[in-house]
Amino acid sequence: MCRIGAIKSRNYIHPSRALLLMQSQQKGHDNSGFAMVMHDLGGIFKPYKHLPTLSLACTNEGVRIAEDMLHAAGFQRVMQWMPETDLRPGLDINAMPNYIFQTYDYPKFYKKEDRQTKEDLLLDMRLKLRRALEMDDQGYVYSFWPDVVTLKEIGDPKDIGTYFKLWEPNDRFTARVITAQCRQNTNYDIVRYAAHPFFLQGYTALANGENTFYLKNVELQRKLHRGYIGFESDSQCFLYSLHYVHRQLGWPLSYYKHVITPLPFEEIETREDRTSLLAIRQSMAHLEINGPNTIIGVLPDNTLFTCCDTKKLRPVVVGRDADTVVISSEVCGINEILPERNWEKDIYPHERETVIIDNQLEVHRWRQ
Amino acid sequence: METVKVQDITANDLPWVIRYDASRCTLCGSCVAACSFRAIEFKVERRRMVFSEGDLPEPKQRFSAVPVIRQVSNLKQYCRGCGICTKVCPNDAIEAVRNPDTRHPIVIRCVAGDSIKRGGRKNLEAGTRTLDKLRIGRISQMTDPSLDAQRHTFDLLAPFGRIMPPGKLPFRIGADGKLEPEGQAPPVRWIYPVVIGDMSIGALSWRMWEAVAMATAYLNEECGLPVRMCSGEGGVPVRLLKSKYLKYLILQIASGHFGWNRIVKAMPDMIEDPAGVLIKIGQGAKPGDGGLLMAQKVAEHIQAIRGVPKADLLSPPNHQGLYSIEESVQKMFLSFNAAFKFRVPVAIKVAASATSVSVFNNLVRDPYNIVGGFFLDGIDGGTGAAHEVSLDHTGHPIVSKLRDCYLAAVSQGRQGQIPLWAAGGLGRAGDLAADAFKMIALGANGVFTGKLILQMAGCIGNEMGRCNACNTGLCPVGITTQEPRLVHRLDPEKAAQNIVNYFLAMDQELKKLMAPIGNSSLPVGRADALVATDRGVAERLQIQYVC
Numbered sequence: 001m002c003r004i005g006a007i008k009s010r011n012y013i014h015p016s017r018a019l020l021l022m023q024s025q026q027k028g029h030d031n032s033g034f035a036m037v038m039h040d041l042g043g044i045f046k047p048y049k050h051l052p053t054l055s056l057a058c059t060n061e062g063v064r065i066a067e068d069m070l071h072a073a074g075f076q077r078v079m080q081w082m083p084e085t086d087l088r089p090g091l092d093i094n095a096m097p098n099y100i101f102q103t104y105d106y107p108k109f110y111k112k113e114d115r116q117t118k119e120d121l122l123l124d125m126r127l128k129l130r131r132a133l134e135m136d137d138q139g140y141v142y143s144f145w146p147d148v149v150t151l152k153e154i155g156d157p158k159d160i161g162t163y164f165k166l167w168e169p170n171d172r173f174t175a176r177v178i179t180a181q182c183r184q185n186t187n188y189d190i191v192r193y194a195a196h197p198f199f200l201q202g203y204t205a206l207a208n209g210e211n212t213f214y215l216k217n218v219e220l221q222r223k224l225h226r227g228y229i230g231f232e233s234d235s236q237c238f239l240y241s242l243h244y245v246h247r248q249l250g251w252p253l254s255y256y257k258h259v260i261t262p263l264p265f266e267e268i269e270t271r272e273d274r275t276s277l278l279a280i281r282q283s284m285a286h287l288e289i290n291g292p293n294t295i296i297g298v299l300p301d302n303t304l305f306t307c308c309d310t311k312k313l314r315p316v317v318v319g320r321d322a323d324t325v326v327i328s329s330e331v332c333g334i335n336e337i338l339p340e341r342n343w344e345k346d347i348y349p350h351e352r353e354t355v356i357i358d359n360q361l362e363v364h365r366w367r368q
Numbered sequence: 369m370e371t372v373k374v375q376d377i378t379a380n381d382l383p384w385v386i387r388y389d390a391s392r393c394t395l396c397g398s399c400v401a402a403c404s405f406r407a408i409e410f411k412v413e414r415r416r417m418v419f420s421e422g423d424l425p426e427p428k429q430r431f432s433a434v435p436v437i438r439q440v441s442n443l444k445q446y447c448r449g450c451g452i453c454t455k456v457c458p459n460d461a462i463e464a465v466r467n468p469d470t471r472h473p474i475v476i477r478c479v480a481g482d483s484i485k486r487g488g489r490k491n492l493e494a495g496t497r498t499l500d501k502l503r504i505g506r507i508s509q510m511t512d513p514s515l516d517a518q519r520h521t522f523d524l525l526a527p528f529g530r531i532m533p534p535g536k537l538p539f540r541i542g543a544d545g546k547l548e549p550e551g552q553a554p555p556v557r558w559i560y561p562v563v564i565g566d567m568s569i570g571a572l573s574w575r576m577w578e579a580v581a582m583a584t585a586y587l588n589e590e591c592g593l594p595v596r597m598c599s600g601e602g603g604v605p606v607r608l609l610k611s612k613y614l615k616y617l618i619l620q621i622a623s624g625h626f627g628w629n630r631i632v633k634a635m636p637d638m639i640e641d642p643a644g645v646l647i648k649i650g651q652g653a654k655p656g657d658g659g660l661l662m663a664q665k666v667a668e669h670i671q672a673i674r675g676v677p678k679a680d681l682l683s684p685p686n687h688q689g690l691y692s693i694e695e696s697v698q699k700m701f702l703s704f705n706a707a708f709k710f711r712v713p714v715a716i717k718v719a720a721s722a723t724s725v726s727v728f729n730n731l732v733r734d735p736y737n738i739v740g741g742f743f744l745d746g747i748d749g750g751t752g753a754a755h756e757v758s759l760d761h762t763g764h765p766i767v768s769k770l771r772d773c774y775l776a777a778v779s780q781g782r783q784g785q786i787p788l789w790a791a792g793g794l795g796r797a798g799d800l801a802a803d804a805f806k807m808i809a810l811g812a813n814g815v816f817t818g819k820l821i822l823q824m825a826g827c828i829g830n831e832m833g834r835c836n837a838c839n840t841g842l843c844p845v846g847i848t849t850q851e852p853r854l855v856h857r858l859d860p861e862k863a864a865q866n867i868v869n870y871f872l873a874m875d876q877e878l879k880k881l882m883a884p885i886g887n888s889s890l891p892v893g894r895a896d897a898l899v900a901t902d903r904g905v906a907e908r909l910q911i912q913y914v915c
Contacts, residue, residue, distance in 0.1 A: 061496055210512035212886045215896045223781025249534060254547045264523055265558055276547040283534045285784050290887045291512040296637060310888060311520065313513060352435050 002183040003329040004101020004196065004208045004316075006296045007337070008304045009138050010323045015151075019161045021333045022194045022327065026157070031072035032156035033184035033194035037150045037204045038175035040302045042082055045149065048103045050148070051078060054129075055150040057096040057192065058123030066129050073125060074107025082355055083164045083173070093155035095164045096139065101328045123227050140192045143199045149175075152195045157182040177302050180304060181206050194232035198239040201227065201247065202300025205239035208329050209293030209314045213286075217241070218288035219226050226250070230259050238295050241287045246299065253305065255280065256297075257368045260289045261310040294325050304357040312351035318363065319346045325357045377479075379439045381471040383833055384449040386439040386532050392461035395435055399453035399462050404842040404854055407447035408462075411438045418479030435461060438740045443476055450828055450835040452844040466833070474590040474608040485660075486839025487848065488829045489653065489793060489819055490748050497748075498767045498794065502806050505899030505914060507885035509675070515882040517876070523876055524890060526814035527787045528618075528644055529556030529713035529740040554737050555713050557643060559628070560587075560595040560803055561890060562874065564790055564867075565818030566620045566646065566717070568602030569627075570661045570670045570681070571752035572822075574802015579609065579860040580826055583867035584616045591856055596643045598816070601659050601683060603673040609634040609783040614642050620717075621704070622648035623658050626674045642739065645704045645714045647696075649687065653747030654754035655719030655763045658683035664755055664841035667850035693730040701738045714821070715741025720764040720792060728773045732782050741787045743816060744770055748793020750819030752848055753839030766792035767810065771909050774811025774893060783893060787813040794819040796831065800870075801877030809835060810909060811893045822847050824870045825863035 003025040007017055045053060056066055070077075080102045085095070095103055106113075110121055126144040133139040134180040142150035144226035153160045161167045181196040196206035211217065217237035221228040227246060228240040238260065245256050262281040268274050280290075291311030296306045306316050306327050319329050321341040326334045331346065349355045379385045386408060400408055417430045439447060451465045476484055479607035480714075508514040514520075532538075538551035564584060569577045580597055587595040601622035608614060609631060612872075619642045621628060650656065659683040661670075669676060690696045696716075702712045716739060718727060724744060731739045746766025751759065770790040777783040790812040794803040796819075804815045826845045829835040838848035847859030882888065885897045899914040900906035 021530070021694075051901060101720075175390050210508075210514055210886075212508065213891070213894065216891075219893065220779045220781060222781060223778075250541070251547065252541065254545070255547065265525055273546060275549045278556075278558075279532070279549075279553060280547075281538050282531050282784075283537055283559075285527075285531075285889075285892065288889060290889060290891075291508070292886075309514070 002181060002208050003292065003328065003333070004179075004181050004197075004334055005297070006177070006179040006304055006306075006327040008302075008325050008361065010176070012176055013178065013324070014169040014171070014174050015166045015178060016161070017044040017179075017337055018178045018180040019157065019166055021328060021337050022157060024144070024332045024336045025180065025328070025330045026179070031156045031158070032184060032190070033152070033154045033195050034160040034180070034182055035150075035179040035197060036178055037148065037154035037197045037199050037298070038178050039148050039204065039298050040176035041147050042174035042176065043172040044079070045103065045147070046316070048079055049147045050102050051105055052144050052146050053101055053103045053149055054144045056100045056139060056143070056353055057141040057152070058096070058100070058133060059097050062139030063098055063100060065132055065139070069129060069132060070104060070125070071304065074109065075104040075125070078105050079103040084165050086165055087161075091155070091159040091163050093153060093159050095155075095163060096127045096151065099151070099164070109139055127227065127229070138261045140157055145199070145202060148199065148202070150199055152192050154184055154192065175266055176342035177298055177304055179204055179206055179296055179298060191232050193230050196235055196362055198233075198236050200239055200243050203239060203243045203247065204298040205235070205242055205295060206236050207240065207293055207295045208316070209235070210291045210307065211235060211237055211293060212288050212291035213289050216286045217289065222341075226298050236298075237289070238293070242297050244287070252355065253299065253356065254366050259284045259287050259309050261307075261351075261368075262288060263368060276291060281285045295330065302359055305354055306349060308349060308351050310351055317346055317348050318355050319343065320361075320363065321362070325363060327355075327359055375402055376882060377441050377475060378667050379419075380467065380469060381475055382441065382446045383467055383468045383470040383683070384447040386437075386447060386453075387463050387465050388437050389461045390434070392459045393437060393684035394459055397564055398456040399437060399690060402452045402456045402844070404452070404844045404849075404851075405448055405450075405837065405840070406445045408453060408474070409435050409440055411436055412420065420432040425869050440764060443479055445508070446472075448835045448837045450837070457494070466539065485753055485839050486756050486759065486836045487754070487757075488836030489509050489751070489796070489831050490759055491749045491831055491833055491836075497793070498765065499794075499806050500797070501899050501902040501905045502900050504805065504881055504885060504897055504915075506897045507737070507884045508708045512886050514886055515883040515888060517879040520883065522879050522882055522888050522889060524561060524875065525558040526547050526752040526890065527560050528715065528738045529787070530788070531556060531689050531785050532737065533590065533782070533785060550712065554740065555711050556740070557713060558594070559643065559814075560593050561808065561814035562595065562871070563618070563789065563801065563814060563816040564595065564821055565646065565816040566600040567752070567818050567821070568600030568659070569604065569673060570602040570847060571600065573843070573846055573849050573855040573857045573858065574669060575855050575860040576825060576863065576893035579858070580821060580865035581613065582860065582864040583871075584894060585613050586864065587632060587871055588616050588849040591868065591872060593875060595871060596833065598646055601626050601648060602661070602670070605628055605673065606634055610637045610639065612640050614638060617642050618644040618646050619650055620646045622683050623685065623687045624681065626676070626681065630824070631671060631676050633777035637847070641708055641712050645708070646717050646743065647704065647714065647715045650717070650719030650721075650745070650762055651751065652719045652724070652747055652749035652766065653751035655747075656685055656756040657754060657758050658685045660753040662839050665710040665848075665850050668864070670850060693727060693818065697731065697739060698732050702736065703871050707739045713740030713759055714738060714741055717743035717745060720744050720746045720766050724764070724769050725772050727778045728786070730777055731753075732777060732780065732786050741789055743791070744773065744788040746790070746792020746836075748796060749791055750822075752837070760837050766790050766794075767807070768857050768908050770807060770812055771810045775910070778893070783811070784813070789814050789816055791816040791818070799877070801874045801881065803882045804874075805878060806898060809891050809894050809897045811895070812888075813892055821867060824866045826866075828860065860902075
């Protein structure tokens with residue numbers, strides 16, 4: 001069982017907080033990797049919130065391929081940051097030669113396009129880069145999106161933190177929302193893309209569990225959207241369903257829970273909104289999940305949420321103080337970074353609940 | 369000494385021979401009275417006994433006339449091996465034994481100059497079935513917990529009706545941020561994943577049909593299982609059409625349109641909608657052949673319900689008004705949808721065939737969204753009457769064809785839009801739950817079964833050639849006959865009780881299969897839950913091979 005965590009704060013926070021959150025839960029996972037997605041960026045990325053940032057791990061040749069392709073597509077680089085790395089011997093990390101975060105301006109002929117067109121362009125560009133770099137294992141493109149950076153690596157999370165000097169807080173590399181997970185995929189092959197959190201067009205999802213309807217989800221999702229690819233992990237399905245329900249169908253977030261864990265038929269019958277709930281259940285039967293799962297998600301507007309499977313078979317807890325809300329698989333993680341909070345107000349979401357943290361840091365509890 | 373011609377039919381030419389022990393027989397006559405085929409009769413044998421009474425051999429003889437039971441050696445009244453004689457014999461003095469040297473398939477053709485007709489299921493390849501080479505092999509352990517079949521709740525329901533893709537659902541977002549229905553969507557009913565297959569009120573005795581209807585009502589009203597039964601082609605008693613129980617009944621229309629005159633006339637008086645309409649195009653047991661009700665079964669009440677005289681009732685192989693799939697969708701589906709004002713789902717039943725995927729694809733792409741289910745019937749299905757050559761040699765097994773249809777839908781991203789229902793020999797080994805579950809994991813939304821329902825009620829026919837005389841109107845257990853003397857052998861309440869109990873057992877067993885794979889909803893298309901012990905089967909069905 002892996003552990004997942006997320007922090008959302010009024011202030012910009014450094015990834016060292018996420019490492020700390022996950023470290024106390026390390027006995028629950030095999031310490032085989034570290035991955036995080038940062039939304040609502042501060043520090044050096046703050047002036048470029050409206051421009052897409054590329055998160056890339058690659059070889060020297062990979063850098064060349066990616067830059068050439070972006071250049072050819074008309075993107076102009078406005079900023080680049082490469083994390084300083086600690087090359088001391090003995091670190092347990094299976095590092096790529098280069099980690100690059102580059103912010104680009106849109107191609108000139110796209111500048112007046114609407115948001116939708118630009119978002120489609122960013123997705124298509126990322127998919128193109130991914131395909132090009134997949135050949136000869138030249139690199140991994142985790143995200144190409146405004147105000148978002150992603151880092152994923154194989155190894156001991158502690159050592160990965162040391163390698164990227166993430167244990168030393170600073171105000172250059174920060175964000176208001178950070179989601180993190182400390183394990184590589186155990187069910188399938190270990191590949192960098194398979195590590196949670198997963199990202200697509202502003203949406204992030206990570207999960208602790210086992211989606212036993214993986215095959216059903218995959219078989220349908222493959223045909224739903226060109227961005228639904230990879231499927232290196234059964235948990236990618238949670239992201240794609242979130243993206244489909246919220247972005248493609250344009251439905252409110254509350255329906256995500258109805259899609260992935262629909263109410264029993266008996267209960268639907270007693271509801272006022274039974275017509276829509278039944279229609280959802282039958283039309284989206286192949287997006288339903290089964291098995292034990294806890295999901296944490298982030299929306300493009302940086303709303304953070306969590307929900308569980310229908311039988312509440314995996315843990316999750318939400319704790320907060322005045323400035324920060326933390327979602328964590330285990331309460332010990334929250335104790336580590338919010339030791340002074342009132343723990344009596346911690347929320348242990350139940351199987352019918354979606355807990356949402358909005359940008360005012362208000363915590364909403366929706367009952368399905 | 370009697371003259372014997374070698375062409376004469378003797379017991380040894382027949383499929384079953386009677387073993388009779390005169391020393392145990394009390395000559396009560398029960399067996400002769402009970403044999404609906406008149407395949408045994410009384411006879412008086414002339415016996416000679418040679419004996420000697422003194423110390424030295426002084427042979428004397430005595431003649432006596434001994435009454436005995438003997439087999440009738442006649443191609444009209446031959447033993448079908450039903451075993452009713454054994455059942456009624458107080459002394460175990462008589463039994464039918466399968467005759468491996470039978471010449472029946474040859475001599476009956478030679479003598480009658482007509483094709484052999486019979487009921488039951490296919491008699492060939494009665495060995496290992498494909499489904500027996502599949503196991504539920506993906507057990508939840510460690511990474512995810514198994515569920516508890518007794519403690520957890522499970523949703524064992526399947527859709528019947530056309531399901532819209534999410535992007536086409538008629539919804540708008542209301543002021544309160546909730547989805548509000550806007551316009552009409554096709555009707556969908558969520559029903560138990562095992563439908564009682566289509567067996568007509570002519571093929572079944574009135575008591576049997578009543579037993580099935582009673583069991584269905586009981587399962588719904590007392591057990592909470594929304595089981596539906598299909599009427600079969602041949603109409604429905606008017607009293608039922610006008611009752612509240614109509615809602616549990618799927619009305620069938622087949623190429624003979626039998627019984628629809630009365631159904632249509634009863635429509636203004638219906639207080640409930642039927643559960644659905646099933647357009648029967650073909651049947652797995654005799655694909656390409658229409659229904660067949662022999663004149664001997666067309667009793668008075670059947671004549672009344674169907675509006676026909678006493679005669680062989682043959683449904684044509686095709687619906688005469690249809691000549692293409694597109695046209696059938698437009699004409700037939702639209703008519704039946706319209707007949708019940710688009711409130712009742714309309715589905716189609718076809719025989720599995722090498723062309724099933726093409727048919728399915730055509731329906732899946734139906735632009736009117738009026739095809740509410742694809743019932744696919746495989747070669748191992750049963751029938752009340754068919755030509756034996758059709759039964760044994762035509763058709764297509766269900767398992768791979770169902771899988772093909774499901775994967776065809778998957779390749780178009782349209783899985784689930786037309787619910788897939790499969791049948792054809794499911795439950796042949798007695799455990800329908802396992803067969804149904806495996807078919808569901810391969811992509812079926814549910815299954816339907818007919819022959820097994822009869823077996824629950826007391827049918828003693830099997831695939832080893834036992835009985836299978838449904839066509840004769842002489843069913844020894846009163847199930848497929850209209851002969852009052854025979855029908856009264858069937859206790860409809862006991863038959864209904866058996867069906868109810870079987871469904872309750874099956875419901876438990878389905879949960880016992882869902883729990884270990886950790887699923888609380890039916891695992892439709894979860895082929896990853898299955899493994900195959902046969903490499904060919906694994907490859908064909910695209911599942912994991914294990915050894």
